[in-house]
Amino acid sequence: MxxxxxxxxxxxxxxxxxxxxxxxxxxxxxxxxxxxxxxxxxxxxxxxxxxxxxxxxxxxxxxxxxxxxxxxxxxxxxxxxxxxxxxxxxxxxxxxxxxxxxxxxxxxxxxxxxxxxxxxxxxxxxxxxxxxxxxxxxxxxxxxxxxxxxxxxxxSKAARYEDILNLLKNKRDEYSNQVITVNRKVKDRERLEKEETNLIQEKTKLDKKLDDTKFEDTNIEELIKKREKLIEKIDNKRTAISDEETKIKETKGKLNEIKKSIKIIQKENKEYEAELKKFDLEK
Structure with missing residues (x-):
C-alpha cells in the first residue's frame, strides 16, 4: 500500500x-x-x-x-x-x-x-x-x-474496561426505558383510534337522524350543534393520533441510535475482555 x-x-x-x-x-x-x-x-x-x-x-x-x-x-x-x-x-x-x-x-x-x-x-x-x-x-x-x-x-484498552461496562449498562437501561415509552405510546394511540371510531359512529347516527328529520323539527338546531361538536372532537382525536405517531417515530429513531451505540460498545467490550486476558492486572 x-x-x-x-x-x-x-x-x-x-x-x-x-x-x-x-x-x-x-x-x-x-x-x-x-x-x-x-x-x-x-x-x-x-x-x-x-x-x-x-x-x-x-x-x-x-x-x-x-x-x-x-x-x-x-x-x-x-x-x-x-x-x-x-x-x-x-x-x-x-x-x-x-x-x-x-x-x-x-x-x-x-x-x-x-x-x-x-x-x-x-x-x-x-x-x-x-x-x-x-x-x-x-x-x-x-x-x-x-x-x-x-x-x-x-x-491498553483494558484500562477503560469498567467504564465501558458501565456505559453499556446505562445504554441498555436507556434502551429498555425507550422500549417502555414506545409501548405506552402505541397503547395511547390505539386508545385514541378506538375513541375516534366511536365518535365517527356517533356522528354517522346523527347524520342519519338529521337526514330523517324535517326542517320544521324544533330539535334540528340542537342536533346540528351536537354534530358540529362531534366533528370537532373527531378532528381533535385525529390531531392527537398524529402527534402520537410523530412521538412514536421519534422514539423509535432514538431506539435505533441506542441499538447502534450498544453494538459499538459491545464490540469494544469484547476487545477489552480479550486484552484483560493478556494482562495480570493484580501485579
Missing part, C-alpha cells in the same frame, strides 16, 4: 513538501543539520496522534509537548508552526483515507485528523525525546527503567 505525506510550514520546513511512502519498505531520511528531519517526524507524528476533538488528555499531552507537537500553555505561540507562517498543515493519504491536521500559530485548530490516536506517541515514536528511550536512559523523571506499568495503564 502506498501513502503520500504532504507537509506545509511545519517547524523548520518552509513551503510545501510531498513525500511518497510504501508499505514493506524502509524509508531512510537523510539531510544536514537543521534540514527538517525532526520537523518532518513531528508532522507525521501529529497527523497520526492528534485526536479528533483535539484533546490529548494529560498523560499523552505531556509526550506531545516533549515531542514538539504541542506547546506549553505558558507559550503564546504554537511551536509546531513555522515562525514565518500563520499556520501549519499536514495531510496523510493512505489509500482512500485522507487525514488532515491544520493548526494556527495561536494554537487554534482549523482541521483535525479523523483517526488520530494519542497513544501513538507513547509506543509508535522512537526518538531521543520519546517516552521509552527516556525511561531506558533513566532520564524520564516519572518512571524507573524497569517500571512499564504505564504501558498497561495508558496503552
Amino acid at each position: 502506498k501513502a503520500k505525506l504532504t507537509v506545509k510550514e511545519v517547524g523548520g520546513l518552509r513551503g510545501e513538501h510531498v513525500y511518497e511512502l510504501e508499505s514493506g519498505k524502509t524509508w531512510l531520511l537523510k539531510s544536514s543539520n537543521s534540514g527538517g528531519k525532526t520537523s518532518l517526524l513531528r508532522a507525521l507524528s501529529a497527523v497520526l496522534s492528534v485526536p479528533q476533538d483535539g484533546d490529548f488528555g494529560k498523560y499523552p499531552r505531556e509526550e506531545a509537548i516533549k515531542l514538539g507537537i504541542q506547546t506549553e500553555d505558558v507559550s503564546p505561540k504554537e511551536g509546531f508552526v513555522n515562525v514565518h507562517s500563520k499556520q501549519a498543515e499536514v495531510t496523510l493519504e493512505i489509500g482512500d483515507v485522507t487525514s488532515k491536521y491544520i493548526v494556527t500559530r495561536d494554537g487554534n485548530y482549523i482541521s483535525l485528523p479523523h483517526n488520530g490516536d494519542p497513544r501513538f506517541l507513547l509506543a509508535g515514536v522512537i526518538s531521543n525525546n520519546s517516552k521509552i528511550l527516556r525511561q531506558l536512559r533513566n532520564v524520564d523523571g516519572r518512571d524507573q527503567p524497569d517500571d512499564f506499568e504505564w504501558a498497561v495503564r495508558e496503552l
Whole structure:
C-alpha cells in the first residue's frame, strides 16, 4: 500500500513538501543539520496522534509537548508552526483515507485528523525525546527503567474496561426505558383510534337522524350543534393520533441510535475482555 505525506510550514520546513511512502519498505531520511528531519517526524507524528476533538488528555499531552507537537500553555505561540507562517498543515493519504491536521500559530485548530490516536506517541515514536528511550536512559523523571506499568495503564484498552461496562449498562437501561415509552405510546394511540371510531359512529347516527328529520323539527338546531361538536372532537382525536405517531417515530429513531451505540460498545467490550486476558492486572 502506498501513502503520500504532504507537509506545509511545519517547524523548520518552509513551503510545501510531498513525500511518497510504501508499505514493506524502509524509508531512510537523510539531510544536514537543521534540514527538517525532526520537523518532518513531528508532522507525521501529529497527523497520526492528534485526536479528533483535539484533546490529548494529560498523560499523552505531556509526550506531545516533549515531542514538539504541542506547546506549553505558558507559550503564546504554537511551536509546531513555522515562525514565518500563520499556520501549519499536514495531510496523510493512505489509500482512500485522507487525514488532515491544520493548526494556527495561536494554537487554534482549523482541521483535525479523523483517526488520530494519542497513544501513538507513547509506543509508535522512537526518538531521543520519546517516552521509552527516556525511561531506558533513566532520564524520564516519572518512571524507573524497569517500571512499564504505564504501558498497561495508558496503552491498553483494558484500562477503560469498567467504564465501558458501565456505559453499556446505562445504554441498555436507556434502551429498555425507550422500549417502555414506545409501548405506552402505541397503547395511547390505539386508545385514541378506538375513541375516534366511536365518535365517527356517533356522528354517522346523527347524520342519519338529521337526514330523517324535517326542517320544521324544533330539535334540528340542537342536533346540528351536537354534530358540529362531534366533528370537532373527531378532528381533535385525529390531531392527537398524529402527534402520537410523530412521538412514536421519534422514539423509535432514538431506539435505533441506542441499538447502534450498544453494538459499538459491545464490540469494544469484547476487545477489552480479550486484552484483560493478556494482562495480570493484580501485579
